[in-house]
Amino acid sequence: MTPKNLYRYVAYALIVLPLATVIWKFNANPISLSGLWPKEIYTLTYEFDLSNLRENAFIKAFLPQSNNRQVVSQPIYTGDTLAFETILSPTGKIGVWTSEQEKEAVFQWAVEIESKKIAYDLFPDMGFETSFSEEVMPYLEASQHIQSKDSTIDTLAQQLKAGDFLTTMQNNFLFVQQITNSNTGVLTDALTTLRRNRASCNGKSRLFVALCRAQGIPAKVVGGIILENVSKRTSHLWANVYYQGYWIPYDVLNQHFAELPANYLELYAGDEFLIKHTKDIEFDYQFHIQRKYGTLTKSASIGPQLWPLLNQTGLPLNLLRGLLLLPIVAVVIALLRNVVGLKTFGVFLPALIALGLANVDLWWGLLAFLTVIIVVAILHYPLDKFGLLHTPKLVIMMTAVVITLLGLSVVSIQYQWTSLSRSMLLPVIVLSITAERFAKTLVEEQLPEALKMLGYTFLIAGLCYPIFQSDLLLGIFLHFPEIYILLLGLMILLGRWIGMRVLEYQRFALLAT
Amino acid sequence: MFGLFKRKALATNILGINERNVTYVYAKNPKRHFPLADDKVLCKEVLHQHQIACAETYGVIERVGDIASVWASVQHHQALAIKPANGSGGGGILILKKEDNQWTKSGKPFSEYQIFAHLAQIIMGMYAFGSSDKVLIEQCIEPHPFFHEIYPVGVPDFRIILLNDQPIMGMLRVPTDKSDGKANLHQGGLGIGMDMATGRLTHAYDGEQYHKTHPDNNNKILGKKIPYWETLLALSIQTSKAFPLDYLGIDIVLDKTFGPMIMEINVRPGLGIQLANRKGLKAILDSMEQV
Structure with missing residues (x-):
């Protein structure tokens, strides 16, 4: 091992060893690609505080079940024990806690939940179904709070009914949507909602369901909890409408048409109460919800893990992802510079630009960026003529950047281009440096060269942008942090690589003959 | 767009920027001595110390x-x-x-x-x-009349690249109408190749193509004899020996009265000189390193 080649052996070791541990970990605990993805996992804890319990007093609550869009872990029970059983009813899974004697009890029942967004595509040529199976038939009938047979509701339903399923649903949705929102937790039935023209989620959902049923479309209300990082007592109600074997979700209050966001936890289907209990008990409850990033299916749990970072630093995911993926982005930039030969303003400026664009819409962000650069480039000419010193000149340019961004925002607010108004979030320093480098190149190398470098800078920024957004890459680094070491090995090799850059073949093409 | 054969020919002859940096700039020049070249004041102190002709x-x-x-x-x-x-x-x-x-x-x-x-x-x-x-x-340097025979404005200069105190390639940089008095290749100047054995100018390269005469005035370039050629070479070698740097680009001007004078030295000499000479540096450098 000569000292001359020492770097090479070090690099090989840095590449081979992490690769070996990745393969070993993978073999020991095979994970699927989707298992690498960090997802939002919610821990949902039902906390009950009961006192004045008599013998045989009970409390019933709907419990989350796994289905095609939500996965629910095994429950964990803590606190005072009561007799517990679960009952599967057509409307959902019910947990029943019964006290065998007089007592007080405080207990928690917790599960972890991973769920995904679901959305249905409806097309204008979809007709109505006329015959339904046994299980679906009951959802055409009127019920106590869903008075679909009431003449007021029926008349309205027939007015809203169109020639096809999609238009009918849109009509129903728009009608219920224009009803004034209220925050009441009180049960509101369909008819009251229509009469008062004012309701919360439960009244709106019942009216929506009643309209569908009156139109001959099976529908039911669905109860659940919107998962967010808080403790709360409120549950939520939305509607499922039956169409060709699917129950399609509609949440009029929160404007979800034929779709359900990932953080909607379904608990029961039907006009039920989430929690029921025997009379005379003193009863309090709370849902504690905690969001964390991870995977429910435990995977590659060997060796150091970076998962705790995601949940315990309290940093926003975007920021953390930017930090964790910066090395891989830097490697990509190094390859593009030293192997391809792209010249950019500053070595890592493209990465900073990409990181800055992550907070705004990509295309509007780029537009704002270009506007700023043009303004500063024009400004640079008189400043150069005046012979100003570097630092005061930078201050003037930075101020110009801020003024330009403010101007863009004022204009975009006037025209209601919300995405553009967010360009205020672009990093002013990064903008200023890029603009200054462009202006400087403009003076030293003239326009074509400056434009070329600007183009390359944005090209590389554009390539870095999706890397910074990638949850899959984030998952890979969280599972296999040793890949960072591997990158070091690669860079040692690249640092001593003496091959021609791709663009140099072009530059010296005249000498190839 | 590019044949494999041509790529291979380029890769064996041309010195790319990666190889220049790894094998020559960093390997031959201790980093602590870079300021001797980068700082014109320090550079001139060394030159004066060794009584090397310079402004x-x-x-x-x-x-x-x-x-x-x-x-x-x-x-x-x-x-x-x-x-x-x-x-x-x-x-x-x-x-x-x-x-x-x-x-x-x-x-x-x-x-x-x-x-x-x-x-x-x-x-x-x-x-x-x-x-x-x-x-x-x-x-202030007064350009030698030799330069005015090629182009009447600005101060042209010679660039000679040396490895281990041996001149291996050179070019003459001459302004054009487009370059606004500047002689740098990337600012629109001409790079003129030099035959190191005979001390004669070869073709002029303008960034796109080769010329036998100055493209602005048709003055003769190809085959033109460089005055003070031997002195110029000796001066470059003397300079290279004076600096603790073994891969250098030395810029030399010709003064009307005083002849060749060192302008400045460069530890990261550009690679465009290969285009001006229609010849790659790599083959020459490789053969020198083997000896």
Whole structure:
């Protein structure tokens, strides 16, 4: 091992060893690609505080079940024990806690939940179904709070009914949507909602369901909890409408048409109460919800893990992802510079630009960026003529950047281009440096060269942008942090690589003959 | 677009920027000695020490407070060049000439106030990316008539690349109408290849194609004999030996009266010289390293 080649052996070791541990970990605990993805996992804890319990007093609550869009872990029970059983009813899974004697009890029942967004595509040529199976038939009938047979509701339903399923649903949705929102937790039935023209989620959902049923479309209300990082007592109600074997979700209050966001936890289907209990008990409850990033299916749990970072630093995911993926982005930039030969303003400026664009819409962000650069480039000419010193000149340019961004925002607010108004979030320093480098190149190398470098800078920024957004890459680094070491090995090799850059073949093409 | 055969031919002959940096710039030049080349004031100290022909240093200004006294001490000269020690690409260079006891720039009067402002700007780092800098005031080079036979404006210079004190490739850089008096290749100047064995100019390269004459005035270039050729080579070798740097680009000008003079030295000489000479550096360097 000569000292001359020492770097090479070090690099090989840095590449081979992490690769070996990745393969070993993978073999020991095979994970699927989707298992690498960090997802939002919610821990949902039902906390009950009961006192004045008599013998045989009970409390019933709907419990989350796994289905095609939500996965629910095994429950964990803590606190005072009561007799517990679960009952599967057509409307959902019910947990029943019964006290065998007089007592007080405080207990928690917790599960972890991973769920995904679901959305249905409806097309204008979809007709109505006329015959339904046994299980679906009951959802055409009127019920106590869903008075679909009431003449007021029926008349309205027939007015809203169109020639096809999609238009009918849109009509129903728009009608219920224009009803004034209220925050009441009180049960509101369909008819009251229509009469008062004012309701919360439960009244709106019942009216929506009643309209569908009156139109001959099976529908039911669905109860659940919107998962967010808080403790709360409120549950939520939305509607499922039956169409060709699917129950399609509609949440009029929160404007979800034929779709359900990932953080909607379904608990029961039907006009039920989430929690029921025997009379005379003193009863309090709370849902504690905690969001964390991870995977429910435990995977590659060997060796150091970076998962705790995601949940315990309290940093926003975007920021953390930017930090964790910066090395891989830097490697990509190094390859593009030293192997391809792209010249950019500053070595890592493209990465900073990409990181800055992550907070705004990509295309509007780029537009704002270009506007700023043009303004500063024009400004640079008189400043150069005046012979100003570097630092005061930078201050003037930075101020110009801020003024330009403010101007863009004022204009975009006037025209209601919300995405553009967010360009205020672009990093002013990064903008200023890029603009200054462009202006400087403009003076030293003239326009074509400056434009070329600007183009390359944005090209590389554009390539870095999706890397910074990638949850899959984030998952890979969280599972296999040793890949960072591997990158070091690669860079040692690249640092001593003496091959021609791709663009140099072009530059010296005249000498190839 | 590019045949495998051609790629291979290029890869064996041309020195790319990666290989230049790894194998030559960093391996041959200790990093701590880079300032000797990058800083014009330090560079000239070494040159003067070894009595190597170069523009005479009239004065060095390191602080704004010294401007007046140093400026007063150079008043007996009739022409001078003011340069930032750490400038690049010719930025901040001011050539002043005395006419009727009045300093002029390009024939127009240049007031003492303007001069002092320029000196202060150099010291405050206007041409050195914001870090403070020094001013070098030195003898003004009068271009040799040989250059005017090619192009009448500006100061052309020779660039010679040396490895281990041996000249291996050279070019003459000449301004064009497009380059606005500047001789740098990427600013629109001409790079003219040199036959190192005979000391004659070869083709001129303008960034796109080769010419036998100057494209602006049709003056002869190809085959033109370089004056002081032997002195020029000897001077480059002497300079290379004076510096603890083994891979160098040395810039030499020809003065009307004093002949070849060292302008500056460069530890990261550009690779465009290969295009000017229609020849790759790699093959030459490789053969030298094997010996």
